[in-house]
Amino acid sequence: VDNALDACEEAGILPEVVVKVEAVANGETPPPPTQASRFRITVSDNGPGIVRQQIPKIFAKLLYGSKFHRLRMSRGQQGIGISAAGMYGQMTTGKSVQITSRIGPKAPALYFEVQIDTKKNEPRILEEKRIDWESQRGTQVTIEVEGRYQKGRASVDEYIEQTIIANPHVKLTYFTPEGETKEHPRTYHELPPSPREIKPHPYGIELGTLLKMLQDTKSHWLSGFLSSEFCRVSSALAEDICKTAALAPRTHPRDIQGATAEQLYKAIQSTKIMAPPTNCLSPIGEKAILAGLYRQIKGDFYTAVSRPPAVYRGNPFVIEAGLAYGRGPEQAAESQEKKKIPLAEGEQQDNDSELARVIRYANRVPLLHQQSACSIYKSVLETTWRTYGVSQSKGALPAGPMVIFVHMASVWVPFTSESKEAIADYDEICKEVTLALRECGRRLGTFLHRxxxxxxxxxxxxxxxxxxxxxxxxxxxxxxxxLPTQKLKEQLQKIAMTRTGGEKTDEALGKSDEGPEGLPHSIIVTPEGIEGEVPVPIVEPPNEAGPPKETHEGEEKAAKRTRPKGRAARQETDRSKHARPTRRVKPTPRHKTDPAKPESASQKRATRKKT
Incomplete structure (x- = not known):
């Protein structure tokens, strides 16, 4: 799935992915999914396809990929994922990987069955042929593996749901082993901005990497090597680094080894260099985060924050956070019905029995395992949520119906291990995560207080x-x-409304059409509808009965939608209330004089006095 999304985004195609998981048995009726031990997994996409020469190596050779040494944000990086999955299926079931790919409508569809030679790390092609395929373009992969199907946390179902939250521009169809079809329509119809590849920053390399770069460079002089192989290093800055390292700018790079290379490395680290560019990143964005959270998670309040780009060890990164609070209007109504049931003596109603749920992402990929070892989870624990009106025990997650979303986008995510399940502790990363969570908490506190x-x-x-x-x-x-009773009743109702907050009270309780004031990039869900400054694209089913008839009621609703909302509407009302009434000023008539005779001095004084 990750490779399909990367390929579609690089080609400028809105992704459409189909995932199918089915239980299989050798010549027998497949058992129920909960009892099955062997599954066939099929993933297909509408991407650009793969050329014939690359198909065997991509799916049957470890550490083969085009993203490993590229400083650009992407989901895959090491060239291990899909080939390791195929090798696992080969080792557990003996079945080969089946690939079907087509690069265009006029190109033939190619079918491959490949296995990996574990001794030589080379692909073995078992079958290759051209077939008829209904898709005009894309790739389909089928792998048969041994495993156990489960639901809940750290499951395939949760992985797909979290993928949809961080990638609302994807249309994904999931066929479960139980025969259920889950359609996830596209809720955001814009591709994320395409990141650009950058050169390594001097602060982000190790000594061993510097030695390798010195041997592989095509530059003839040290100053040229520094200015051409690194970003943010000009010719003048390269000469300053050489001067600090006590090396001649025209030294040949391959002659720098041992103590001299270490001296150059220390000089680079001690020189002040501009931060790397951030166009190599592609953050999700507040609107897309809100669209994903609103689509997948029921709640009463949603908000999202994107922090400005920051740098750790010469690598640029962006932290984004989102928050969904509440259970939604429907579940809130059900809980109100349950509250009407009388409690036993000494029993209290507990609204905060559940703990908040934390969902973590790295480059739009969900992190499902090793939550307690991740710096994102630790930052959530260290945030004082009690300040924002949410109960929290010491050293624990906040309590209540809340989902916390945190995403890190970077060209080089510092994972704690090769499994890419948790993000390492860096002061710069923890600081940005904490600041993003605090901003979300402040908005949540404002909403709860109101x-x-x-x-x-x-x-x-x-x-x-x-x-x-x-x-x-x-x-x-x-x-x-x-006494005119109706008039007095209306006046008293107006006084009661004014004394109890007026329109602001109705707005906070969902009794008004105005949006939330002072809560940027937020959504409030009420029984009357959605309020917020950020519009959420909602996929509505087509109306089979035809277009609705035009009525006066529809015109009134359209007029309401065009009215200013939120702060703008209140400012307009205040201006109309406090504006001075326009007063007509009558022109002062002049004295009637003979046009042939000029006015005397006394007449002029009288005219000025009256004017």
Whole structure:
């Protein structure tokens, strides 16, 4: 799946991926998925396809890839993933990897069956032929493996769901082993910006890497080597580095070895060099994060933050965080019904029994394992969530219906091991994660405070409205039945609404059409609909009954949508309330004089005085 997404994005194609997992048995009826031990996995995409010469090496040779030495953000990097999966299937079931690929509508579809020679690390082609394939372009891979199918945490189902959250521009169809079809439609119709490849930064290399680069360079002089092989190193800066290292700029790079190379390495680290460029990164973005969270996770409040690019050890990176809070209007209504059930003596209603869920990503790929060893998880624990109105025990995750999303985009993600399951502790990374989580927490705290205050004011308003009828009847009796009761009732209701927060209370409780004020890149879900400054693309099923008829009600709704919302609407209302009424100024008539005679001095003084 990761390779399919990388290939589609590099080719500028909106990805469409199909994943099928089915239980198999040797000549027998397949057992239920929970009891099966062998599965056939098929993944197909609509990418650019693979040329014939590269198919065997890509799927049956370890450490074969085009991304290993490339400083550019991508999901795959080492050239191990798909070939290792094929080798695992070969070792456990003896079955070969089946590949079908086509590079275009006019090109033939190629079918391969390959295995890996574990002694020589070379591919063995068992079958190669041309076939008829319905897809105009793309690749399909089938691997048969031994394993156990499970649901819940760290499962295939969770991996696909989390992939959809971080990649809302993907249309993914998942056929489960139980025969269920899960359609994940595309909710964001824009490809992420294509990252560019950059040269290594001097701060991001080790001494051994520097020695290898000195031997492999085509430059004839040391100054030319520094300015051509590294980014952010000009000719003047290269001469300064040579001067600090006490080396001549015209020294041949291959002559620098041993102590001299270590001296050059220390000079590079001690020289002040500009941070590397960040166009090699492709962050998800706040809008796409909100679209993914809203699509996959039910909640009442969503927010997302993208931090500015930062640098660790010469490698640029971007931290993005998102947060979903609540259970959604439907589950909230169900919980209200449950609360009506009387509790036993001494029993209390517990709303915060569940802990928050943390979902971690590195270059848009979900990290499902080794959560406690990851710096992202540690940063979540170290954040003081009690400050933002969320209960939290010491050294534990915050309690409540909350999902915390954290993504790290970098050209070189510092994983703790080769399995790429957890991100290592770096002060720069932990700092950026903490700042992003705090910003999300501040927005959540604002939302919770407003909602709690609005609930209190709404309860006060209900109490006031309970007595309005009695007050109106009493006043009517005092006036002998001559009082306009309806007018008085409306005036008292208006006073009650003004005294209990007015439109702000209705807005916080979802009784208004206005969006959340002061909460950028956030969504609030209420029973009346969605509010927020960021529009969320919602995929609606086609209407089979035809287009709706035009009615006055539809025109009124369209007019409401065009009205200003949020802060702009309130500012417009305030301006209309406090604006001075326009006053007509009558022109002062001049004295009637004979046009032939000029005005006298006394007439001029009188005219000026009146004016």
């Amino acid at each position: 909602r709690e205050k609005a609930k209190s004011e709404y309860r006060r308003r209900n109490i006031f409205e309970l007595y309005i009828e009695e007050v109106v009847d009493a006043c009517n009796r005092l006036k002998g039945g001559k």
